[in-house]
Amino acid sequence: MVTYSELISAHPRKWKEAADDWAALAKYALNAANEVREQGAKPLADNWADEVGASAAGDFVKLANQLESAYDLLLSVKMVMEGMHTSLETAMSLACQITDLSRAHDLPIGDDGMPLECPAPNAGADKQQAYNDIVALCEQALRQATEADEKTSAELYRLAGMTGIGDPDKALKEQNRASHVEMDMLAADIPKANTDPSAVRAWWNGLSEKQQYDMMRAEPVKLAHLDGIPESSKREMRGTDGKFDRVKMVEYALDNWNKDDPIHFENNCTNFVSQALDHAGMQKKIDPWSGARGEDTWGNTGGIGIDAIDASLYYSKTWAGAENQQNFMLKHGGEEVPQSQARPGDIIYYEQQGPDAESERGNTHHAAVVTAVMPDGEVKYTQHQDSYQNVSLQGRLPATEKAEGQQRIRIVRPHPDWY
Incomplete structure (x- = not known):
């Protein structure tokens, strides 16, 4: 169990610096893997066709696979450290809120972060509420710091035993797992659903504006269902135009990814x-004469x-054609946004750029739902065929491009204009 004194003396920035270092190592490993394939394995396969050449090319392929696997494992470490950094940073913000409340209401706190004594019966409602908020904030801060510490320790220990993996498919599964561990840490940073709304409000107010913004992009479903979060923040997460509920869209994707x-x-x-x-409530656009099969429609008429x-x-x-859907959304009010501005409820489209046997250049052939965006800007998505939940766009893209050729990632934010 993390103690209060340990929490307030922590250095979350060091975890961020370490995460950045591991990300740099991962990038180096991926670049090396690509170089080995392009400058080693490919020329040998093209120009040295006998048994000796095939053996040499095979050695290069094995080395490239090891380096690619290292990329996924190094990125896994980075994700876990990012989760630890965020959890510690937000927990320390709550500690600052505890200090502010204790000073404002003359409620001295002990080394454990708890008030040294309960307010007198005649102290007033504000002081009693401040006491309750301090207790709830301390419990929340220590709980999330402890969970982050335990998850980080367990996952890093587990990843340390994976260094011998040379199979990129297995390493990619480890990256997916690490992505979920990072999301679990963020989920633990949010008060539980049955928390008193006033304590939730105190927790929210204890976060900086950036931390509130980051939390809204990372965990919109949990926040939107939590009493005590400002209604203005919930409206922002759901969509201010009222055309469809972005939180319900994300919730559907997260709940049905494997169904x-x-x-x-x-x-x-x-x-x-x-x-x-x-x-999520997006209204259908149906042609009065040709129904759903018209040239400018989206939706269905049953069956x-x-x-x-x-x-x-x-x-x-x-409805089910990626390029058709992308073009329809952009034609009818949608906007394309850079990855740096992505948020839950946006749609990811994959447009073919490199050679591939199944997709022509320029063809949009895949779609997925943005279900979370991490504080460092990493986009998580959820999809069908194949089915994945909250996996990293940046982390998985190299494997996709190795298998299917270079891709142009387009992030589209729907703004339906037909109703």
Whole structure:
């Protein structure tokens, strides 16, 4: 258990500096892997076709795979350290809030961060409330710091035993796991659902504006359902235009990432995005004459319960076609935003840039839901086919490009203009 004295003497910035160092090492490993493939394995395979050449090329491929695996493992360490940094930093902000409350209401605190004595019965409601808030803030700060410390210790110890992995697929799974560990740490930074609203309000006010902004991008679902969070902040997370509820969109994606969609298409990724938008309240755009199959529509008109027939007759071309959906959203009020401005409820589209057997250059062929954005700007997404929850866009992109060719990532923020 982390003590209060340990918390207030912590140095969260050192964890951030360490995370940046591990990120730099990961980038170096990835660049080295690409160099080995391009300058070693590929020329040998192209120009030295006998058994000796094939053996030499195989050695280069093995080395490249080891370096690529190192990239994923190093990035995993970085994610865990980022989570530790955020948890410690927010916990220390709560400690500052405790100090401010204790001074403002003449409630001296002990070495454990708790008030030394309860307010007298005639002390007044404000002083009693301040006492309650200090107790709740201290419990929250120590709980989140302890959970972060335990998760970080366990995960770093586990990752230390993975250094021999030379299979990029296995290493990528470790990166996915680390992404979830980071998200679990952030979730622990938020008061539990049954916390008194006044204590939640004190917790929120104890965060800096940047920490509030970061938390809104990282954990919108938890915050939106928590009594005590300002309604203005909840509206911002849900969408100020009132056209659809971005929190419900994220919630649907997180809850259904490993479940079957109500209807199955041959390529289900964009169907999953449309299901999330539909659940979030985006109204359908149906042609009065040709129904959902019109040229400028999004939505469906039900069906007969047979997926193959319903997909071709009752669902719009924009419902499950990535390029069609992307172009429709941009045509009807949507905006493309840089990755640095992404937020939950945006849509990620993959546009083919490099050579690939299945996708032409310039074709948008994949879609996913932005479900979280970390304080350092790392985008997490959730998708179907294949099904993943809260995995790193930046972390997984190299593996995608190795398998499918260079991609242009487009982040689109829908602003439906048809209602």
